[in-house]
Amino acid sequence: MTVFHRNETREPLPANLKGGVIAIGNFDGVHRGHQSVLTRALEIAESRGVPALLLTFEPHPRTVFNPDRPVFRLTPAPLRARILEALGFRAVIEYPFDRTFSQRSADEFIHSILIDWLGASEVVTGVDFHFGHGREGGPAFLMAAGAKNGFGVTLMDAFRDENAEVVSSSRIRALLAEGDVAHAAGLLGYRYTIEAEVVGGEKLGRSLGFPTANMRLPPEAELKSGIYAVRFRTADGKLHDGVASYGRRPTVTEDGAPLLETYVFDFSGDLYGQTCAVSFFGYLRPELKFDGLDALVAQMRQDEAEARTLLAGVRPISEIDAFLCGGA
Structure with a gap:
């Protein structure tokens, strides 16, 4: 799948991608609510024999308008692109968002991007999508523009879970802040996954018999500090179960920066510098300060046993989950 980083050079879109069905939104998390929009776009594209494309904006608009409080991204752009490819999208267009772009009129957005550049035949988005200076463009504006300019518009209602609550990225962020990765997975439709480069550490875990991959x-990030049962994907796609600690390591340091340390089961090798993924399956316990390293090692052995037990019975909860975390 191609990822386009749109810029002002107006580089033309390849002819085989023009005239497609365009899903529009931030899609941070690609959660079940987003998936209802994405699935509908894919269905329309397949029925018409045209490509399905996704138009999104980078960085997240909320971060642009409030840089001192950047948005905790559930799925950074590279991971989001791989999920979308797995779903069946032909391309992702990551349009640069800044204050200058935000001043463009809704009409200019319609003509310069949807019509002239993408040649959209159908636009699929949520009913709460607004665009253009002052959010002047909304559902009615989009529908009228489509009728006038020859492209269809499909608006999707907010998706609700089994308790009739709207599924949203903010709900999922709140659950992760509480360490409730199981409930978050129910809203995402897959286990929460992070990707990052493996960096060097103090190698204390190795000296204790628990070497860790540090990220x-x-x-x-608003993930609750604590110990988690996880599945680790190496850069070459191989999967390993593991146990991860996220926090400041109070037993060994007074003021450590937050770090995700994963003890990868049944693995030996050098992961430094590789971009790997960690999927979270269960929260085991909070981060604790132990009275010495012997007590820490005893607890780590118990954490490993609990994580192995939890992970032994897991099954994928969706195709996306199987794609990210494996089929067993």
């Missing part, structure tokens, strides 16, 4: 999450 730094972005400062705005």
Whole structure:
């Protein structure tokens, strides 16, 4: 799948991608609510024999308008693109979003992007999608523009879960902040997954018999500190179960920066510098300060046993979950 980073050079879209069905939105999380929009776009594209494309915006608009409080991204752009490819999208268009772009009129957005550049035959988005300066473009504006300019518009109502609550990225972020990765998976439709480069550490885990792959999450990450049962994907796609600790390591440091440390079961090798993925299956316990390393090692052995037991019985909850975390 191709990822286009649109810029002002107006590089033309390849002819085989023009005239497609365009799903529009931020799609941070690609959760079940987003999937209802995406599935509908794919269905329309297949019925017409045209490509399905996704138009999104980078960085997240909320981060642009409030840079001091950047949005905790559930799925960074590269991971989101791989999920969308697995779903069946032919291309992702990551349009650069800045304050200058936000000042463009809704009419200019319609003509310069949807019509002139993409040649959209159908636009699929949520009923809450707004665009253009001052959010002047909304559902009625989009529908009228489609009728006038020859493209269809499909608006999807907010998707609700089994308790009739709207599935949203903010709900999922709140659950992750509580460590409730199981409930978050129910809203995402797959296990919450992060990707990051494996970095060097103090190698204390190795000296204790628990070597770890260390990753730094972005400062705005709201994942609760604690110990998790996880599945680890190496850069070459191989999967291993593991147990991960996220936090500041109070037993060994007074003021450590937050770090995700994963003890990867049944693995030996050098992962430094590789971009790997960690999928979260269960929260085991909070981060604790132990009275010495012997007590820490005893607890780590118990954590490993609990994680192995939990992970032994897991099954994929969706095709996306199987794609990210494996089929067993």
